[in-house]
Amino acid sequence: MATMHTLAATSRTTTGKGAARALRREGRVPAVIYGHHREPAALTLEAAQVARLLQATHGGGSTLFDVAVDGKAPVKALLREVQRDPVRLTEIVHVDLYEVKADEKITVKVPIHLVGTADGVRNGGGVLEHPVREVTLRVFPGDIPDHVDVDVSPLGIGKSIHLSDLQIAKAEILDDLKLTVAAVVAPRVEEAAPAAEAAAAAEPEVIKKGKEEEGAEAEEK
Numbered sequence: 027m028a029t030m031h032t033l034a035a036t037s038r039t040t041t042g043k044g045a046a047r048a049l050r051r052e053g054r055v056p057a058v059i060y061g062h063h064r065e066p067a068a069l070t071l072e073a074a075q076v077a078r079l080l081q082a083t084h085g086g087g088s089t090l091f092d093v094a095v096d097g098k099a100p101v102k103a104l105l106r107e108v109q110r111d112p113v114r115l116t117e118i119v120h121v122d123l124y125e126v127k128a129d130e131k132i133t134v135k136v137p138i139h140l141v142g143t144a145d146g147v148r149n150g151g152g153v154l155e156h157p158v159r160e161v162t163l164r165v166f167p168g169d170i171p172d173h174v175d176v177d178v179s180p181l182g183i184g185k186s187i188h189l190s191d192l193q194i195a196k197a198e199i200l201d202d203l204k205l206t207v208a209a210v211v212a213p214r215v216e217e218a219a220p221a222a223e224a225a226a227a228a229e230p231e232v233i234k235k236g237k238e239e240e241g242a243e244a245e246e247k
Contacts, residue, residue: 031079032092032100033123035059035069050119057121059093059103064125069095076118080108088136088170093123101125102167104134126167133200134170135160138207142179146210152183155209158201161189165197181210 035057038049046056055073060066083089092100107122126132137160146152161174174194176187186209189201 031083031089032094033071033075033079033103035071035093035095037096038068038070041068046119050117055118055121057123059095059101059123059125061103061124062127062130067095069123071121073118076108076121077116080105080118088134088172090126090167090170091123093125102128104132104167128167131164131166133162133164135162136171137173139173139175140178140208141175142177144178144181144208144210146181146183146185150183150210151213152210153213154178154181155211156207157209158189158205158207161192161194162200163194163197164200169196171195171197176207178208178210181208183210183212185210 049056049070053073054070055076057069057071058066059069091103093103094100103123103125105121106124108118109120111117111119138158140156144154147154174192187207188203189199189205189207190203192199
């Protein structure tokens with residue numbers, strides 16, 4: 027289950043780019059909370075607290091938060107989106123929170139972590155590929171995993187693991203089960219450049235022709 031963290035939020039009535047810039051100058055971040063049949067509500071969050079929690083939760087996408095608005099009883103929510111400044115990437119400009127209920131399943135994306143060293147890499151010099159790095163799950167909020175571990179130790183060269191091979195407790199995988207999570211491929215062998223070989227082979231012939239032409243000139247004289 028994902029770790030629970032607490033966000034202290036304050037209601038806001040001002041909107042627009044000017045108001046958002048003013049909030050950020052004060053060290054706060056504009057936010058909105060919606061979901062569970064509620065009307066979207068405009069909030070502000072402490073920028074430093076959001077940054078700390080994002081760092082602690084590796085982005086917070088699959089982490090449940092207790093969001094306390096204006097000191098009231100907290101509600102559980104997920105971070106649906108974190109918008110950052112396109113130039114100053116460390117600056118958070120807006121946060122979307124999605125309220126959830128413990129008895130209602132939700133859809134979340136959870137990161138996939140590969141663990142172990144593949145046999146084909148260790149003993150065959152193969153290359154481990156990791157094309158799918160997250161999985162979409164339908165799950166109750168209390169059963170959201172922080173991440174999904176996939177052991178690649180048994181993988182030999184030419185072998186792979188697909189989403190259909192994953193066993194995730196109390197969760198339904200919504201992605202295409204044929205997608206490849208990890209695969210070991212044979213090491214790539216660099217081929218000699220044919221152009222270089224052709225040039226090397228042709229060089230003695232050029233020299234030979236040159237000598238023949240010199241000989242012909244001498245006979246003419």
